[in-house]
Amino acid sequence: xxxxxxxxxxxxxxxxxxxxxxxxxxxxxxxxxxxxxxxxxxxxxxxxxxxxxxxxxxxxxxxxxxxxxxxxxxxxxxxxxxxxxxxxxxxxxxxxxxxxxxxxxxxxxxxxxxxxxxxxxxxxxxxxxxxxxxxxxxxxxxxxxxxxxxxxxxxxxxxxxxxxxxxxxxxxxxxxxxxxxxxxxxxx
Numbered sequence: 001x002x003x004x005x006x007x008x009x010x011x012x013x014x015x016x017x018x019x020x021x022x023x024x025x026x027x028x029x030x031x032x033x034x035x036x037x038x039x040x041x042x043x044x045x046x047x048x049x050x051x052x053x054x055x056x057x058x059x060x061x062x063x064x065x066x067x068x069x070x071x072x073x074x075x076x077x078x079x080x081x082x083x084x085x086x087x088x089x090x091x092x093x094x095x096x097x098x099x100x101x102x103x104x105x106x107x108x109x110x111x112x113x114x115x116x117x118x119x120x121x122x123x124x125x126x127x128x129x130x131x132x133x134x135x136x137x138x139x140x141x142x143x144x145x146x147x148x149x150x151x152x153x154x155x156x157x158x159x160x161x162x163x164x165x166x167x168x169x170x171x172x173x174x175x176x177x178x179x180x181x182x183x184x185x186x187x188x
Contacts, residue, residue: 004035004042004138005096005116011187012097012114030078030111031064033184034093036121036135043135044181045117047085048171050131060173062112062180063088063130074098074111086133087124094118099183104176112180136168142185147178 034045046060065081067074075098079090093115102110123133140146147165163178173181 008096008114008187012099027108028067028074028077028111029065029108030067030074030081030113031062031180032078032082032093033062033099033112033114033180034082034088034117035115035138036117038121038135042138044138044141045086045121045133045135046171046173046177047130048132048134050127050129059175059177060171061177064110075113078111078113078115085126085130087122087126088117089119092117092119099180102176102180102183110176110180112183114184132171134169134171136173140168141165141181147182 036043036045045063047063048060063082063085064078065085067077068080071077071080075095079093079095082088082093083090096114096116099112099114102112104110121135125133145166146168147163149161150164151161162175163182165173165178165181
């Protein structure tokens with residue numbers, strides 16, 4: 001286990017969300033922040049959503065989605081959705097823990113989990129939901145020259161400060177996914 005894994009495991013243990021679902025996770029979703037080690041460099045997996053999905057069409061996101069009643073826990077939701085969207089089997093992922101849940105402007109609560117890919121990074125994309133899978137190096141994500149905050153008008157009603165990253169290989173990481181990325185980077 002390298003330094004990044006040790007630190008994340010220690011910090012995330014105390015922040016792991018309740019594993020069993022007591023029945024009422026209306027408007028709840030879970031995402032997986034999946035770390036992949038490529039040539040001794042840590043990367044995080046992101047997806048670009050298709051225009052066929054109901055919300056956030058064409059945006060960069062983590063693998064994940066809405067809680068379903070048959071899910072045993074929110075981490076089960078994150079693992080199921082990751083398998084459905086990008087074909088990574090749950091047994092290939094070692095969950096380190098979870099970040100604090102994040103409330104969205106659309107009244108959803110998103111439960112972010114952090115995991116390490118322990119198999120080859122072979123992605124089987126569900127093209128109904130995901131247009132592209134890509135990885136961004138952790139080193140690039142932590143460079144302060146690569147991100148900034150900008151005002152964003154929400155539903156023509158109010159302005160909110162939103163995190164944006166400079167484009168990486170033509171992909172623009174911003175909004176909730178960028179905010180969760182920043183939340184993780186603050187503890188690593």
